[in-house]
Amino acid sequence: MRAMTSFRYIGAKRRAKEHPRFVSGRGRFVADIALPGMKHVALVASPHASARIVSIKIEKALAAPGVLYVLTGEEFCANTDSLAIGVDAPKVTRFALAKDVVRYAGEWVAAVVADSRALAEDAAERIEVEYEPLPHVIDPEAALKADAPLVHPAHGSNLLYHRTFVWGPVEEAFANAEHKIAFRAVWGRSATVPIETFGVAAQWDAGTGILDIWASIQMPKFPDQVARALRFPGNAVRVHHDVDVGGSYGVKRGLKHAVLVGYLTKTLGVPVRFIEDRLENLRGGDMQGPDRFFDMQLAFDTDGAIRAMKIRAVDDVGAYAGRSPFQLGKPVTAICGPYAIGAIEYEPTSVMTNKTPQEAVRGFGQSPTNFAIERAIDRVARHLGMDSIEVRKRNFIRKDQFPYTIPSGSTYDSGDYHAVLDKTLAAIDYGSLVRARDEVRRSGRLAGIGIASCLEPSGGNSAFEVLMNPKNENTTWMDSCLVRVDLSGAITGVINNSSAGQGHESLVSTVLGEILERDPETIRVVRADSLTALPSNSPVGSRMAIMLGGAAAGAAKTIKETLTAIAAHNFECSPEDLEYHDGSVNVKGASSKKFSWDQLVEIAHRKFHKLPPGLEPGLQAKFVWEVPTGGALPTPEGRIQIYPCYAFEAHVVLVEIDPDTGKPMIRRYVCGHDCGVMINPDIVHGMTYGGIAHGIGAALYEKFAYTEDGQLASGTFMDYLIPSAMEVPALAIVDHCTPSPLTTFGQKGSGEAGYLGAPAAIANAVNDALDPLGASIDALPISHLAIWSAIGARKGAAST
Amino acid sequence: MSETLHAVSVEVNGRPRSARVPARLSLVDWLREDLFLTGTHVGCEHGICGACSVMLDGQPVRACLMYVVQAHGHRVTTVEGLAKPDGSMSVLQDSFCETHGLQCGYCTPGMLIATQALLNSNPDPTEAQIRDAIGGNLCRCTGYQQIVEAVQLAAERMAKEAK
Ligand code: FES
Ligand code: FES
8 A cells, every 4th residue: 555645634633533522521431331230349359479378268258238249269260261371381370360379469369249349348358368478589580590489380480481582693793893881771660550440341141142241441352362261152252342441551451350250240140340449450450561671782883883782681570471471572573773783682581470460561562672772872872972862863774774674574664763853853952952951950950861762663463472472373463444334325434442542433534534535523433342343453552543544444445446336337437437526426527427425325225226236235345454564474583574664753851850859850851753644643642742741650750669578569649650740741742754655544653652762761861960970770760769869879979 | 237328418510419328438439320420530549640520619629538428518510510501512621622632531520620620710820830730630641731732722712702
């Protein structure tokens, strides 16, 4: 598909179709689903990081008011199957309720079902569980040692995945380079933490044999996986996608929640709903994010050219596997960032500890990797005494080099990194920014400028599965759209996912309007349930502008061709002699010889005698699209194309630090962004602003902190600090457009924008501020205390 | 064991409502579960996120930190009560749509309550005052930028309308 040049609706300002229902309080979130006779769940969670369950006494709870049932792991595990394990580790089984042993503090041990959540909570307090504490391990490096306590003894070690990829002449480059550096960058355990916790309501209908599920999900293959764990055929589970999801950004997977609630409604014969409270969400919801350190080595020359890079990444996934190890896989597809580095060694290591399991987080492991690479670029610049902008520009892949294949086998589709960085520097007036920083420094405070230039691989493919698990041959990650034109001539687009604020209804109506030349305001977009849906993979990996946009365009084009064929048949001419205009079809050069939209629609629906032979009556079309560039298995060296499109972002930020308290304040923030053609600029900008705010959190505030005995120390919003409007400054975005040659309109993905570079930029700014003191911090989040301690240590050193 | 019930009368969105409720029933649970006013959301139940914000006699409060019995005799306004009398969107609601001041919509009712209360008392707020007013309302989607823009736009439009 080729990029189009001018558009009628795409790229124009357009209000999101979804907004009116939300501003009027008429959203329909899972906690708003009230089914007649519905019961509610509360959970009993493990207080130990690792323990044997000696006994569970449930009698007092069963006798409590309003209680219907108490479920424990014994019964649950006997009647359901393990959730899917992404990597090849068949013994690392995982169930919603623990049986025999608990593997992290907060793991669910029993579920109480009662008339109300309050009564369920009352009864949960009456359950007595006797534990025998076992040794535990919290530190990932300790977990890799031979004598470490095993999280899953049946697996034989705490190592889930390890491989050393070598792409290109790495050792040779290191031997010949003029300079080398090595350092460790640490990405703290944080996550997206939506304001809506996870929830699920389910109803088993014994008459039809269908389990209906309403859940706040963002999970590919969710219905299949729930059915499999419940030992149901796939067509016994109906997931309703018309539930509004109160934010997700990756984490709302909720498989264990849904299997638990599905089992309860099937067993009890009444509808059941479970809505996590905040502690259940933060501690036992299994939605914490990457927890990773990088041992970085770079080989480079005096002119700043980087010859080779070695990355050892150790990621602590917590107590169970799921899809989280794959978050080490996605970065393979952008392993050298926007830089032309000819040789790369990448050693991903996934390790289990007695912590809450990790889940997918915005960027799927790319933001931590970008942070490590961008810290490395700044360190190279510092080592050489060069400007970090010069180092970046010296190594950027040039505009004329695209499509550009990196050592790990992925081809970048298009980009103009030099132009975007220059535009960003111009927008922030870099010269005056430097003067502003130096002025602050002269006044005795600390200030630093941070730059990050990063990629957003987009188009959500799942080829990291085949890369990291040889038993997995999943090479397609399709998405689809159904378009219907009814007898009145109105257009409806049917999509196959729930949304969490990405504006898919707006996206699809705009695309259908664009192709069919009809006003998007008149186009309705609805959501199929999983039994009526076309194949789809949920809005992950910055894929919907590309994949759902492409599928909607494909279906609309078929409608257009059908209308043209009907006109051609009735004019007894060839479709080439006709032109489509605003929904009507006329003979080229004779605009009055035409069929109107209404006439064509009527023929399609009612006048079979006027339809060309072979055409189905009615007017609808589907389009199922495979990810562009998808479909291949990796080479033996692990070279692979995972994502088709690469968006680029350049962040420039000024941070001031109060030397007495260590408090950082972001004074200026500009982000240059190139995600190709924007279908709805307000939506793209909104996600980018949100991504930056989220990145500010990851850089400075948010951490799932654990005590030495394995307790989560940040289980409330008073300890897990989400940036407010006081911490997030005014943000400015500068757009640039390098269309993708691979997509319908030249669009690329943008759902992870902002978050992919903000942590790196802020870390670089803080380090620039600390540089005059000779201090540096390479571990996120960079707390006030960490900064204050670094300043104090240097001052102390200076005065002795 | 059954809980003692207490009689309460609360004016909700201009309508008198009476009920007999247990002392421990939070205002937000009552609004959502008994009155089916599900526009008010729950994000933390410990007073930090602001998703549950409603107005009590015109002042924004956290409905998760308040018991229904405490609202006895007071006026409560929820997001469902912000529309114009004819049911159309208020200037502020419309401005949120215009500037894309929301994405998932989960924090939005609380944001609308907080900023409507601000505009009621200060029709021409500075950016700093807007940020201060929403400082107790967390949004994970927007980075607050387009929310601030929405409030600025609403203030401008209300000033024009007043002329
Ligand atoms: S739910 Fe009330 S402040 Fe979060
Ligand atoms: S719009 Fe999603 S949390 Fe604010």
